[in-house]
Amino acid sequence: MPHPHRWHHPLCLAPRALRPWLTEAGSLTARLIAHHPDFQVRVLKQQAARPHQDELATLCLASGVRHAPTREVLLCAGTTPLVFAHSVTTAVAVRRGFRKFRHVGGRSLGSLLFASPTIARSRLAWCRVDARHPLWRKARKAVGPLPRRLWARRSVFYAGADRLLVTEVFLPPHF
C-alpha cells in the first residue's frame, strides 16, 4: 500500500483562516509573536532520534539511519499550545552548517534560521496528518486528545550542502 501521507496536499482544502499561517514564508515564530505577546517555546525533546520514514529522502538519509539530531517543541501562547514543531537534521550538519542547532535551548529555532543570511529555505509543502503518522501521535502525546486530522507544513532549510527539515503541526482549539 502506498504511504497514506503525501506532502502535497491541496491547500484549497484548508480552512480559510488557517491558510495565511500555512503559507507564511517568513518566520512562523515572528507571526505568532505578532498575534500572541505571551509567546513561549516549550522544549519537549532535543536529542538524536530515528527520523520519520517520510523525512529520509528529503534529508538524503539511508533508511537504516537511527540517530538524527532532532528537536521537538510546543509553540505556546502562555500555557496554551498553538503549534507542535519537529525539526530534524543530520549528524554532519550539526558539525557544519547548523552548528548552532544543538544550542538553541528555549529560544525559537526560527530566530536562528532567519537571522542568518547564508541559510536558504525551500518551498513549503503541506499534509494532513492523522493517527497513522508519527507527528500526529507525538503531538497527541504532548497535548492530549486531538481531532482525527491535523494540518501540517514543512520546509527544508539549507546551509550550503547541509539540510534541516522543519515541520509544524497546527493545533486546535486555536487553529
Ligand SMILES: C=C(O[C@@H]1C=C(C(=O)O)C=C[C@H]1O)C(=O)O
Ligand atoms: C522555523 C521556525 O522556527 C520555529 C521554531 C522552532 C523551534 O524552536 O524548535 C521550530 C520550528 C518553527 O516553528 C520559524 O519560526 O519559522
